[in-house]
Amino acid sequence: MKIVVAVGGSILLKENTHKRFTEYGEILKSLADGHEIFVIVGGGRPARDYIAIARDLDAGEAICDDIGIEVTRLNARLLTLALGEFAYPKIPHNFQEANEFSAYGRIVVMGGTEPAHSTDAVGAILAEYVNADLFVNLTSVDGMYDKDPNKFEDAKLIKEITADDMLDFLKDKNQEAGTYEFFDTTAIHMIKRSKLKTVIVNGFDSKNLIKAINDENVGTKIIN
Ligand code: UTP
Numbered sequence: 001m002k003i004v005v006a007v008g009g010s011i012l013l014k015e016n017t018h019k020r021f022t023e024y025g026e027i028l029k030s031l032a033d034g035h036e037i038f039v040i041v042g043g044g045r046p047a048r049d050y051i052a053i054a055r056d057l058d059a060g061e062a063i064c065d066d067i068g069i070e071v072t073r074l075n076a077r078l079l080t081l082a083l084g085e086f087a088y089p090k091i092p093h094n095f096q097e098a099n100e101f102s103a104y105g106r107i108v109v110m111g112g113t114e115p116a117h118s119t120d121a122v123g124a125i126l127a128e129y130v131n132a133d134l135f136v137n138l139t140s141v142d143g144m145y146d147k148d149p150n151k152f153e154d155a156k157l158i159k160e161i162t163a164d165d166m167l168d169f170l171k172d173k174n175q176e177a178g179t180y181e182f183f184d185t186t187a188i189h190m191i192k193r194s195k196l197k198t199v200i201v202n203g204f205d206s207k208n209l210i211k212a213i214n215d216e217n218v219g220t221k222i223i224n
Contacts, residue, residue, distance in 0.1 A: 001133040002036045003213060009044020009075050011203035018082070023206050025082030031213070032086050032107055038130065039109045040100060040123040041079050047071035059082065062214030063135045065115030072111030072119055077110050095129040117186040124190035124198070135196050136212045137183065138203025143220030144169075144182065160221045163192035191222055198222040 005028075012020045031037055047068040054067045055155065057215040061064050088106040089109050094096040094113055106196045120137060127135040141149065142157055149155040161169075167188050183200065191198050201208040201219030210216040 001036075001213070002038075002130060003031070004038045004040065004123050004127040004130070004132045004135045005138065005209065006040040006043065006119055007079075007138040007203055008119075008134070008140055010045060011070065011138055012041065012075060012079070013044040013046065014204070019077075021078050021082040022170075024085075024209075025079065025084075027206050027209060028083060028107055029086045031209075035213075036102065037107045038062075038102065038126055038132070039107060040119045040126065041072055041109060041111050042119040043071040043112070045067050047076075049149040062102035062115040065112075069112035069115070074110040074111075076109045080134045083107055083109065095126055098126055099130055104171060109211065115123040118139065120184045120191065121186035124187040124194075127196050127198075128190055128194040131195065134213065135191070135207060137187075137200045138209060139182070139200055140202070140204065141182070142202045143200050147222075158220050159217070161222050163188050163222055163224065166222060167192075188222070192224070195224045196222075203211065 007024065007207050010026065014020060028037055028039065050067045050071055051064045054064045076091045080089060088101040088104055090101065092101055092110045093109060098110055110122070112119055123135055123137065124170050144158045144161060145155040146158055147155045167185055169220050170183065170185055190196070199212040199219050199221050201212050208218050
């Protein structure tokens, strides 16, 4: 399969050490044997810290986004270190480059591209660009809930949802630099138009990536 994996910076940098990079590096290497893999790395806490400093320096939103993008690219480089020769050594700046680099038969790792969306959207656009079979989003929660699980004890995990229902659900969420809470709506629009098979799973348990690829009952599936 051709698989696009988006992994949040908040997953890889949770402990602020190399450990999660190594863990995901090993899993991605094992997947590279039978699949064509693209990985999009998020910014996490460092991106939000840098964006906050830029904002205090009166930078506009697009500049703040650009600062966030630089951090995602830096995180992407760290993942290429963990992947060694399994990774294409350059971080693509755009989708065309990502597609070109994949022709060398290695895992392509990238960060953000341009302002006004998150790396979730980069993953969804890339998946459309390369005509991927599957888009897996590794995030810091188990999937999408019917209400905020931090506030409501009876919040239920939604196993399957259409892109339209998801857009409706997220329509009032904040989309400023560094503030994409769960999944950004640009990503959902892309998923909708390309009928992209998408699974959102908790990336703190790296086995969830394998489960999502094996179509096991895990996380939230976006259905068409
Ligand atoms: P992330 O995609 O990592 O945002 O990009 P996030 O969802 O807040 O963070 P994690 O990794 O899941 O914890 C960080 C920031 O970089 C900018 C946005 O401001 C985003 O919030 N960004 C990123 C862009 O503007 N364009 C991109 O293509 C990617």
